[in-house]
Amino acid sequence: NAGVMxxxxxxxxxxxxxxxxxxxxxxxxxxxxxxxxxxxxxxKFMVYLQKENIIDESGMPKERFSAxxxxxxxxxxxxxxVVRGDSAAYFCASSPVRQANQETQYFGPGTRLLVL
Amino acid sequence: KQEVTQIPAALxxxxxxxxxxxxxxxxxxxxxxxxxxQDPGKGLTSLLLIQSSQRExxxxxxxxxxxxxxxxxxxxxxxxxxGDSATYLCAVKTGANxxxxxTGTRLTVIP
Numbered sequence: 547n548a549g550v551m552x553x554x555x556x557x558x559x560x561x562x563x564x565x566x567x568x569x570x571x572x573x574x575x576x577x578x579x580x581x582x583x584x585x586x587x588x589x590k591f592m593v594y595l596q597k598e599n600i601i602d603e604s605g606m607p608k609e610r611f612s613a614x615x616x617x618x619x620x621x622x623x624x625x626x627x628v629v630r631g632d633s634a635a636y637f638c639a640s641s642p643v644r645q646a647n648q649e650t651q652y653f654g655p656g657t658r659l660l661v662l
Numbered sequence: 663k664q665e666v667t668q669i670p671a672a673l674x675x676x677x678x679x680x681x682x683x684x685x686x687x688x689x690x691x692x693x694x695x696x697x698x699x700q701d702p703g704k705g706l707t708s709l710l711l712i713q714s715s716q717r718e719x720x721x722x723x724x725x726x727x728x729x730x731x732x733x734x735x736x737x738x739x740x741x742x743x744x745g746d747s748a749t750y751l752c753a754v755k756t757g758a759n760x761x762x763x764x765t766g767t768r769l770t771v772i773p
Contacts, residue, residue, distance in 0.1 A: 550705075579760060588666075588751070589706075591760035602759045637705060639761075650696060651761060655705040 548573065550640050550654035551620075558660045565625040565632070567657045571640030578621045579651060580606075580613060583635040595621060628661045635659075664689045664756050668764035675742055676772050683737040683767045685752030690730050697726050697737045698751040700766065706751065710737070742771045 551570040559565050571578050576597050581589040591605040595615035606613065610628075615621040625632055635658050639651035665688045675681050685695070694713050698706040710719045710726040712735070718727040725738040739746060749768045753761040 581761075581763075588763040588765040589753075589761075591762070594759040605760065639706075650708050650711045652708070653698075653706040658703075 550638055550652050552636075552638050552654035552657050554657060555655060556658050556660070558662060559628050560662050561629055562627050565628050565659055565661075567623040567625075567636050567638075567659070568620040569623070569638030569640075569654060570620040571638075572652055575640035575642050575652070577641045578615050579639045579641075580621075580623050581637045581639065583637060583656075585634070589637060592623075625659075628659075630661045633659055633661045664692075664754060664762040666752060666754060666762050666764040668750075668752055668767050670767060671765070672768040672770075674770040674772060677742060677744060679742050679771075680738065680740050681742055681769070683739070683750050683752075683769070685735040685737070685764055687733045687735075687754050687762070689756060690733050691756060692730065693755045695726075695728055695735050696753045696755070696761070697724075697735075698753060700749045700751055702749075709750075739769075742769075744771045744773045747771050 553568050578595045580592040583589045593606045593613045594602040598617050610626045612624045635656045637656045638654045641649045641651045667686045669684045692714055696711045697709045700706050712719045712728040723740040728735045747770050749766040751766045752764045755761050
């Protein structure tokens with residue numbers, strides 16, 4: 547059973563470009579979470595999705611950021627018109643359907659975004 | 663709002679020593695608490711998960727305790743090894759859908 551997969555592992559963008567980060571949850575998991583880790587800071591929650599639904603986006607910046615988890619395919623975190631302050635490690639985690647509150651979240655290796 | 667604090671921020675010990683990492687949280691209404699390990703440039707590896715009804719969990723040389731009423735958890739590492747060098751993160755799950763993370767303790771075990 548493959549773990550949570552994220553790609554790309556490293557992404558370099560110039561200011562104003564778009565960044566697309568992909569996350570494939572573990573097999574059988576239908577809950578996906580995105581976190582951001584700024585340099586020298588702890589992980590901060592961004593968004594929680596189930597298939598085709600955004601459940602909680604309270605941690606996501608109101609502008610330029612969006613997330614989706616379609617019926618088929620990976621979850622996508624999209625950052626439009628990137629700025630230098632978006633440079634960070636973005637982690638995806640997944641958990642099973644059953645008893646989500648009691649289950650651990652399984653983390654992917656992260657995507658390290660660098661904005662030049 | 664839930665806030666998670668980890669002390670110390672960094673710790674350096676000689677190989678073979680036992681050590682304790684501390685985690686405190688401000689809101690005791692949690693579902694569970696997890697300890698993770700993060701290696702440089704890598705993702706997070708879950709070490710131990712303690713449900714809110716539990717007091718401790720053990721895995722090998724690791725033991726984590728939880729005192730929900732006082733908002734504290736400790737991670738005890740016995741007989742430390744150089745391979746234990748990493749950043750250790752504490753995270754709590756509340757009624758919301760996400761984990762609240764501390765900023766971590768960076769551990770260095772000196773051979």
